[in-house]
Amino acid sequence: MSSVSLPNPTFEIDAEGIGWITLNDPDRRHNVLDEGVMARLNECIAQAQGHAERGEMKSLVLISGKSDGFLAGADLAAIASISDPADGQEKARLGQQIFKQIELLPVPSIAAIDGICVGGGLELALACRHRLASDRSSTRLGLPEVQLGLLPGWGGTTRLPRLVGLQAALELLLTGNPISASKARRIGLVQRLLPAPGFRAEVAAFARSAPALPPGASRPARSLFKRLGDETIPGRAAVLAVARRNVIAKTQGHYPAPLKIIDVLRASLGRRLDDALEIEARAFGELTATPVHANLLHVFHLREDARKTSTRYPGLQPETIERMGVLGAGVMGGGIAQLAAFRDVDVRLRDLRDEAIIGGLQHAQGLFDKAVERRKLSRTEAARKMARISGGLDWHGFRQADLVVEAVVERLDIKQQVLAECEAQVHDGCIIATNTSSLSVDDMAAVLKRPERFAGLHFFNPVHRMPLVEIVRGSATDDETVATLHAFVVRLGKVPVVCRDASGFVVNRILGPYLNEAGFLLQDGATIQEIDAAARAFGMPMGPLRLLDEVGLDVGRHAGAGFHAAFGERLAPAPALVALEGSDRLGRKNNRGFYLYQRGRETGVDEAVYSELGEHVPTVRGMQAGGPEMPAIRERLVLAMINEAARLLDDGIVTRAADVDLAMIMGTGFPPFRGGLLRLADTLHPRELMARLRRLEASLGMRFAPAPLLERLAHEDRTFYEVFGDTPQ
Numbered sequence: 001m002s003s004v005s006l007p008n009p010t011f012e013i014d015a016e017g018i019g020w021i022t023l024n025d026p027d028r029r030h031n032v033l034d035e036g037v038m039a040r041l042n043e044c045i046a047q048a049q050g051h052a053e054r055g056e057m058k059s060l061v062l063i064s065g066k067s068d069g070f071l072a073g074a075d076l077a078a079i080a081s082i083s084d085p086a087d088g089q090e091k092a093r094l095g096q097q098i099f100k101q102i103e104l105l106p107v108p109s110i111a112a113i114d115g116i117c118v119g120g121g122l123e124l125a126l127a128c129r130h131r132l133a134s135d136r137s138s139t140r141l142g143l144p145e146v147q148l149g150l151l152p153g154w155g156g157t158t159r160l161p162r163l164v165g166l167q168a169a170l171e172l173l174l175t176g177n178p179i180s181a182s183k184a185r186r187i188g189l190v191q192r193l194l195p196a197p198g199f200r201a202e203v204a205a206f207a208r209s210a211p212a213l214p215p216g217a218s219r220p221a222r223s224l225f226k227r228l229g230d231e232t233i234p235g236r237a238a239v240l241a242v243a244r245r246n247v248i249a250k251t252q253g254h255y256p257a258p259l260k261i262i263d264v265l266r267a268s269l270g271r272r273l274d275d276a277l278e279i280e281a282r283a284f285g286e287l288t289a290t291p292v293h294a295n296l297l298h299v300f301h302l303r304e305d306a307r308k309t310s311t312r313y314p315g316l317q318p319e320t321i322e323r324m325g326v327l328g329a330g331v332m333g334g335g336i337a338q339l340a341a342f343r344d345v346d347v348r349l350r351d352l353r354d355e356a357i358i359g360g361l362q363h364a365q366g367l368f369d370k371a372v373e374r375r376k377l378s379r380t381e382a383a384r385k386m387a388r389i390s391g392g393l394d395w396h397g398f399r400q401a402d403l404v405v406e407a408v409v410e411r412l413d414i415k416q417q418v419l420a421e422c423e424a425q426v427h428d429g430c431i432i433a434t435n436t437s438s439l440s441v442d443d444m445a446a447v448l449k450r451p452e453r454f455a456g457l458h459f460f461n462p463v464h465r466m467p468l469v470e471i472v473r474g475s476a477t478d479d480e481t482v483a484t485l486h487a488f489v490v491r492l493g494k495v496p497v498v499c500r501d502a503s504g505f506v507v508n509r510i511l512g513p514y515l516n517e518a519g520f521l522l523q524d525g526a527t528i529q530e531i532d533a534a535a536r537a538f539g540m541p542m543g544p545l546r547l548l549d550e551v552g553l554d555v556g557r558h559a560g561a562g563f564h565a566a567f568g569e570r571l572a573p574a575p576a577l578v579a580l581e582g583s584d585r586l587g588r589k590n591n592r593g594f595y596l597y598q599r600g601r602e603t604g605v606d607e608a609v610y611s612e613l614g615e616h617v618p619t620v621r622g623m624q625a626g627g628p629e630m631p632a633i634r635e636r637l638v639l640a641m642i643n644e645a646a647r648l649l650d651d652g653i654v655t656r657a658a659d660v661d662l663a664m665i666m667g668t669g670f671p672p673f674r675g676g677l678l679r680l681a682d683t684l685h686p687r688e689l690m691a692r693l694r695r696l697e698a699s700l701g702m703r704f705a706p707a708p709l710l711e712r713l714a715h716e717d718r719t720f721y722e723v724f725g726d727t728p729q
């Protein structure tokens, strides 16, 4: 039987003269605004207009027919299809015109928001005369366009500051982060919070009384200071100037959208609505044509794609993890236990020492306390989740575990012993995973009876903050195990990247030559400040030497030795870094590294470090003294990463360029505006990269010899994404 799609949205008038436009996309989990929905919405509004003019409709409600969401925004495929600025501008105008019809209705219009209401959804709500929100925790309102390198172009940039004031609007527009219904109520974005049970009936009651209400929403009281900043011309100018300074300090000007939003507000506040909408539409069109928008959209798709276990592993039903064991209650074990409990998994921690268990529990408790402080959890919820974690020195609870994550000390012999012991305690179907960052998963699997149920699950430190988890597939790991771990990582709210077992996996392997190159740059006369500044100017959240301090120079050295052993001479440690071996500089953890630290805060470069870098390092340094220039520093750092990423793909450690890009963005903060390491490589093109690497190889040595894959791509005139576009493991 052929199915005919139901119209969406629908319009009807009830017996009491209230019009209802109901959004309910039959084909999607969330409502979105695509071309078809917008056209149909336009028809519904026209119908409503007719009824209102004939006196048959007292008020109009816009509501969702979904049980869990109002509107998730505009359809991204439609945004991605915008061909040029004029097309973008036209699409913005079209949406603006449709929403404007709501504003012009002769009767009150009411957006009834129960669940998520973001992007175009909130813009639609802003065009209504009243906004009501349900009090459930999933009701969140926001304008995330800036996160895709855009601005709200269907009236949101214009209407939001007029409704809530410039300062409150800036926070939403510039961060793109959604806010809760109660915060929306506090800033005047919604007028009333209604209880989620019986929401529709409450909305109907409001709609009956709406014609008697004054048209303008009453703004919550604001301080004199807030009013000066929101309402006076010099006040607004000052607020916008500060906002601009903050944006530049945070983004170094790499992201055009927040700056454009500020420009639009400066040009349009105080102007007639139509003029302001025109400024907004034009600016939207311009932003759609920026490479940063294209890159951010690409990254968004990478993230969404990584969440889909079912398309990655068709036909496999991932098992649900309800109970979990964690071996080792240290920094990582404690963090992993807390994260799992946060997502409602029961956790049993095991360690050899009581103090470690107490430490692990305290660590978890501290994180829950912070979540309460930040209003992410209520006190009761936090206590309930914390109660899911227990710990001890025995194997109590492991027989029931669906998954055990091992996070004991980084020594193969100890891990092998612990894992074999663990396998004897758990049931046959239990998956065992190791959190090792530098040992071989296969070496550990060698001592197990069920290596097919064993894999790596590499969390990054600190677990609660770092979004990436590498799932390391050993040679015996079976598909069900990988699929189950994939689904579990997604459930934890993290981004999974699946890779094969080889030294450094993905992120650390690519960081290896990058960090090492910083050592060679020191040797060639660059200063610590210059090296780190070049990386930051490229967009990395911190420079390589600052990162080495963060990781710990001892840990970095240990990893470097591992890479040298695994990959040979091209990864021989830079002599300047080797020279620090004898010193007691460990980095941030003992307050002395390339930088000095006091109470955990960095206080600047430690100039004394230069004298410890050995005879390899010139005494006079810096660009003025003939050291490498900033572009050369940057080129060496970035090409070292791209070249290693090419080897990693060639070795089959990951099979898709997207995996490298996602891993680097989520695991190291590689700048999203560049779209990813290999997307950047493609923009530069393998041919050009080859030429540059050859030049570096000639002047600096074989560590810059182009990876064979890069040579192949250059020769065939193809890009990474063309060849490694989509072949999941």
Ligand SMILES: NC(=O)c1ccc[n+]([C@@H]2O[C@H](COP(=O)([O-])OP(=O)(O)OC[C@H]3O[C@@H](n4cnc5c(N)ncnc54)[C@H](O)[C@@H]3O)[C@@H](O)[C@H]2O)c1
Pocket: 327, 328, 329, 330, 331, 332, 333, 350, 351, 352, 353, 356, 406, 407, 408, 409, 410, 411, 414, 418, 435, 436, 437, 438, 458, 459, 460, 461
């Ligand atoms: N710290 C990091 O930045 C980081 C990041 C990613 C991965 N890792 C990996 O995670 C693992 C743990 O690292 P960590 O930093 O949490 O170490 P840690 O030293 O803080 O904790 C290790 C814990 O394991 C316990 N332990 C030792 N032998 C044990 C045994 N037989 N049974 C049970 N517990 C035992 C120790 O008592 C200690 O409490 C290592 O494999 C490490 O490489 C660490």
